[in-house]
Amino acid sequence: MSKLPDLEGLAIFAKVVELRSFAGAAEDLGLSKATVSKAVTRLETRLGARLFNRTSRRLALTDAGQGLVEPATRMLAQGEDAENAAMAQSAAPRGLVRLAVPMSFGLSDVAPILPDFLAAYPEVSVDLHLSDATVDLVGMGFDAALRIAALPDSSLVARRLRPVKRYVVGAPSYLERRGRPTHPGHLAEHSCLGYAYLPTPDAWRFVNAAGEEASVRPAGPLRVNNADALMPALIAGVGLAVMPDFIAREALADGRLEAVMPDWTPPPIALHLVMPAGGPRPARVEALTAFLTWALGAKGRGPTGYPPGPA
Structure with a gap:
């Protein structure tokens, strides 16, 4: 034998x-x-x-x-x-959940809320993978991911949580020196700072309220693979960049950055929770995805800690 x-x-x-x-x-x-x-x-x-x-x-x-x-x-x-x-099959969620999240959003919005989840589910642990690159959930063994994009059709199960606004921003010093663009075509005359993981990093696309579309090929002295790395150069007046609200909101609020071209916006994107197809999912995964939906969804978090009270 x-x-x-x-x-x-x-x-x-x-x-x-x-x-x-x-x-x-x-x-x-x-x-x-x-x-x-x-x-x-x-x-x-x-x-x-x-x-x-x-x-x-x-x-x-x-x-x-x-x-x-x-x-x-x-x-x-x-x-x-x-x-x-x-x-x-266990009623009490337990075990490890592997979650992939864009780095900047993970640091600003996800890491601060995880203590509430871990307090509610002390037998669940989270392996938080922070990277702006799109990971292969199935091939790399992730249970779920948060993605900020206009998602293409795929075999993954996707749940839209909330829209994400993006702006063309620059420092007051740059705008005083180089002028304020009002149309995407004007950006060809400006120093544009690039982000490698934009849907189309070599072409910035815009749309206005009338549905008109325009695009420009940005050129400038800096391109990064994490959008937070653009902030020092933006604030120093090096150029303009397309930035999401969760990164630029504080600098916009305190005046270090200003938004331009209010009549033109990049195509809409949203925060999505994505998971491999199939089921049933382990209780620990269901617990975390329900928490993320509650904490990061369009309605925002409740006034108290997790879990929320009955509707």
Whole structure:
């Protein structure tokens, strides 16, 4: 009778590959580094091939290891899914929820409200991933994400939470020096600061109340992959930029920045909660998504802590 596969060794191997570190895998799994190392060595002995080339500073997969990554990662994900499905039957939400959020919005709007959620659900933990890049929810194992965009059709389940306003903004010093544009065509004569993750970063598009559309190809001395990084240059009078309200609102309120072209606005976008299709979802995921909908939705948060009272 053949032996059962070394499921533990394969799972630990997949975690080492995911985190690119024996120590990181040990910390993530709550094991000692020696236990992780022994599990990988045991798997290598069983397979008769080295899986990693290891030095004190570098960890690299061998050809044999590379060939094992996909099936081991799939096995780990399936095992986690099986446990998650079982945990979903529990009435009390518990376990880890992986949430992907744009960095600036995560820092300004999501991180401050998470203490209320964690207090309401002490058996739930949140792995908050902050990045402006659009992550592959299914491929990277996320339970949900917040996205600020005009979402294209996709296989994901999307829930619109609230509109997000955007403005063309600049410092008073810049506007006094270079003038105030009133039409998108005027922006061709201005220093425009770019954000790499705009829907069309090489073309700023606008629409007015009559439904007329206009676009311009922005040019300027700075382009970033996080919009908060534009704020020092904007306030210093380096140029103009398209900025969302959750980043620019304080500077607009205190006069460090001013909005221009009030008759023209970028195409509408909104804050969405997106999740992989399928179900049922674990209770912990349902709890967090309900909380985010309540806390970040168009109606805003209630006057007291979470959860809200009956309607």
